[in-house]
Amino acid sequence: MPTDRFIEFHGVTKSFRDPRGGTIEVVLPLSLGIAEGEFVVFVGPSGCGKTTVMRMVGGLETPSAGAITLQGREIAGPSREKGMVFQSYSSFPWLTVLGNVRFGLKYRRDVSAADKERIARRYLELVKLTPFADFYVNRISGGMRQRVAIARTLAADPLVLLMDEPFGALDALTRERLQQQLLELQKAERKTVIFVTHDVDEAVFLADRIIVFSARPARVLRDLRVGAELPAERTLDIQETPAFRKLRHEVLSLIRAEEERTEAAELAAAS
Amino acid sequence: MSRGLDRAGTVRAVGPDVRDPVATASKRAAAEAGAGAGAAPPAAPRPASPWRDLFRFRARTRSDVEVWVGILAFVIVIAGWLVATELEFVQPQFLPSPLAVVEAWWGLFQNDYHLDIGISIGRVWVAFGLAAAIAIPLGVLMSSYRAVGAFSEPLIDFVRYLPVPALVPLTLIWFGIDEGSKVALLWIGTFFQLVLLIADDAHRVPKEFIETGRTLGAADRALMKDVLFRAMLPNMVDSLRITLGWCWTYLLIAEIVASNSGIGYELWTARRYGKTPEVFAGILTIGIIGLVSDQLIRAGHRRAFRYLG
Numbered sequence: 001m002p003t004d005r006f007i008e009f010h011g012v013t014k015s016f017r018d019p020r021g022g023t024i025e026v027v028l029p030l031s032l033g034i035a036e037g038e039f040v041v042f043v044g045p046s047g048c049g050k051t052t053v054m055r056m057v058g059g060l061e062t063p064s065a066g067a068i069t070l071q072g073r074e075i076a077g078p079s080r081e082k083g084m085v086f087q088s089y090s091s092f093p094w095l096t097v098l099g100n101v102r103f104g105l106k107y108r109r110d111v112s113a114a115d116k117e118r119i120a121r122r123y124l125e126l127v128k129l130t131p132f133a134d135f136y137v138n139r140i141s142g143g144m145r146q147r148v149a150i151a152r153t154l155a156a157d158p159l160v161l162l163m164d165e166p167f168g169a170l171d172a173l174t175r176e177r178l179q180q181q182l183l184e185l186q187k188a189e190r191k192t193v194i195f196v197t198h199d200v201d202e203a204v205f206l207a208d209r210i211i212v213f214s215a216r217p218a219r220v221l222r223d224l225r226v227g228a229e230l231p232a233e234r235t236l237d238i239q240e241t242p243a244f245r246k247l248r249h250e251v252l253s254l255i256r257a258e259e260e261r262t263e264a265a266e267l268a269a270a271s
Numbered sequence: 272m273s274r275g276l277d278r279a280g281t282v283r284a285v286g287p288d289v290r291d292p293v294a295t296a297s298k299r300a301a302a303e304a305g306a307g308a309g310a311a312p313p314a315a316p317r318p319a320s321p322w323r324d325l326f327r328f329r330a331r332t333r334s335d336v337e338v339w340v341g342i343l344a345f346v347i348v349i350a351g352w353l354v355a356t357e358l359e360f361v362q363p364q365f366l367p368s369p370l371a372v373v374e375a376w377w378g379l380f381q382n383d384y385h386l387d388i389g390i391s392i393g394r395v396w397v398a399f400g401l402a403a404a405i406a407i408p409l410g411v412l413m414s415s416y417r418a419v420g421a422f423s424e425p426l427i428d429f430v431r432y433l434p435v436p437a438l439v440p441l442t443l444i445w446f447g448i449d450e451g452s453k454v455a456l457l458w459i460g461t462f463f464q465l466v467l468l469i470a471d472d473a474h475r476v477p478k479e480f481i482e483t484g485r486t487l488g489a490a491d492r493a494l495m496k497d498v499l500f501r502a503m504l505p506n507m508v509d510s511l512r513i514t515l516g517w518c519w520t521y522l523l524i525a526e527i528v529a530s531n532s533g534i535g536y537e538l539w540t541a542r543r544y545g546k547t548p549e550v551f552a553g554i555l556t557i558g559i560i561g562l563v564s565d566q567l568i569r570a571g572h573r574r575a576f577r578y579l580g
Contacts, residue, residue, distance in 0.1 A: 058482075058486060059485075059486075060482055060485070060486075077485075078482065078485035078486050079485075079486070079488060080486070080487060080488030082486055083486055083487070084482065084483065084486040086479045086482070086483070088477070088479050090477075090479040090480060090482075090483045092480065092483075092498070092501070092502070093578055093579065094501050094502070094504070094576075094578055103487065103497075104487055106487070106488075106489070106493075106497070107487060107488035107489055107490075107493065108488065136577075136578040137578075138578060138579065138580070149483075152487070153486070153487070156486075156487045156488060158486075162486075
């Protein structure tokens with residue numbers, strides 16, 4: 001059993017200044033450990049701060065207090081160690097599909113030029129886009145573009161893969177297929193993944209572990225080790241099993257209760 | 272019932288009209304309304320008429336069709352002009368006939384007009400090149416580093432709102448009546464507009480592109496060169512194309528006020544002697560140069576940024 005020391009949150013908080021001069025607490029002191037190779041999904045009511053938590057891991061936001069460490073070293077800013085896949089199609093339109101994947105290797109000094117080409121083609125093959133290597137990304141579908149973004153990020157060989165609702169803009173069928181492919185990829189590459197979503201089915205299907213956040217300011221409501229309760233072999237069929245439904249129900253009720261609670265609080269504040 | 276089949280059948284039905292696009296479009300629409308599965312079978316598949324798309328709300332049509340429509344506009348204007356002058360609706364002193372203008376043009380070219388054109392184009396390109404060479408890096412830096420932006424934006428905004436003709440006396444005092452003052456005036460007129468447009472283009476590059484670049488290991492310099500600049504390039508070329516047009520406006524001011532060569536000088540001289548055809552020839556020359564350079568840049572844009580399509 002790997003220890004939860006790969007990524008650690010030490011009393012991390014985040015607050016933003018609001019336009020009227022006050023401060024908005026986004027994240028309450030958060031202490032959490034994530035193990036290497038774990039697939040962790042953050043869920044929570046919309047606007048709860050789960051994305052902010054993930055962006056702090058990516059070094060794209062700085063904690064207001066506390067620190068996040070990766071392999072014991074404090075995260076000071078964005079780097080190739082923390083790969084990120086966004087919801088919007090962030091593949092570069094001026095590059096072809098292969099060019100985008102190559103870009104992931106552009107700043108790697110640990111591999112030779114010949115190896116870069118080989119690695120780029122291997123990841124292209126892994127996301128099943130080899131036939132589209134020479135297409136510009138504006139010519140391919142949204143699902144394919146997200147596969148390009150995933151391949152590009154993996155080609156950079158990050159220690160952790162951060163995914164911010166990457167399948168949020170896709171249709172249901174494409175999303176299911178990509179979820180499966182992502183799991184296969186993660187198994188093969190043994191990457192640590194932090195995945196943000198508000199889709200509970202997606203969360204239960206993908207996760208080894210689900211962290212349910214409260215409404216803003218975010219704190220951990222429940223830390224669910226899903227891996228033990230669901231079969232290691234995840235096929236779409238497991239969505240029909242009692243264990244899956246039970247987990248799904250548990251997570252959904254938590255989020256619903258949170259949303260009702262905030263709604264009531266907002267109403268009270270307004271009247 | 273397939274659309275293509277229907278259209279092909281209708282094309283046959285209105286065959287004699289195909290030369291008149293407008294009539295064809297309306298008749299074909301009428302014919303198509305009545306045409307059903309019983310329409311004549313297609314002898315050979317003919318491409319559906321693109322002319323009708325011209326009259327559909329927000330429809331797109333073939334680019335060669337659009338070129339012809341654009342040419343049609345010129346033909347109509349010139350024909351109207353010809354009618355108005357040949358039937359003497361207006362005095363030639365105010366509106367000379369197109370033929371007189373062509374004649375005047377011929378006369379100008381006999382008199383080394385091509386040298387004037389060359390000088391004017393040269394002035395525009397030197398000034399514009401100097402403006403772009405500074406505005407592009409400065410604009411990118413202004414949007415990338417707030418130190419540069421906060422320092423230079425108010426200053427640039429101030430100069431930008433000064434009317435360029437107001438600066439003519441200054442450029443004459445500083446640079447004399449030689450090429451220096453013209454280039455300086457054009458440079459002032461374009462640079463301060465261009466640099467803000469470029470900064471804006473850089474600013475509009477999606478945050479996700481920059482963050483993606485960072486998480487793939489790009490440092491600041493690499494981010495600017497490999498991500499920011501590449502992402503803003505198509506919009507930047509458009510900004511350059513637009514400011515090049517403004518540059519021509521200031522050229523005329525510079526050449527009218529103090530010059531003894533160039534299109535603007537010839538135009539002003541012609542006015543002084545009341546030679547309206549020559550004035551028209553000068554205006555048309557500028558229009559043609561503007562149209563041609565704009566179309567060339569657009570074509571280059573389409574070729575270079577085919578990935579946008």
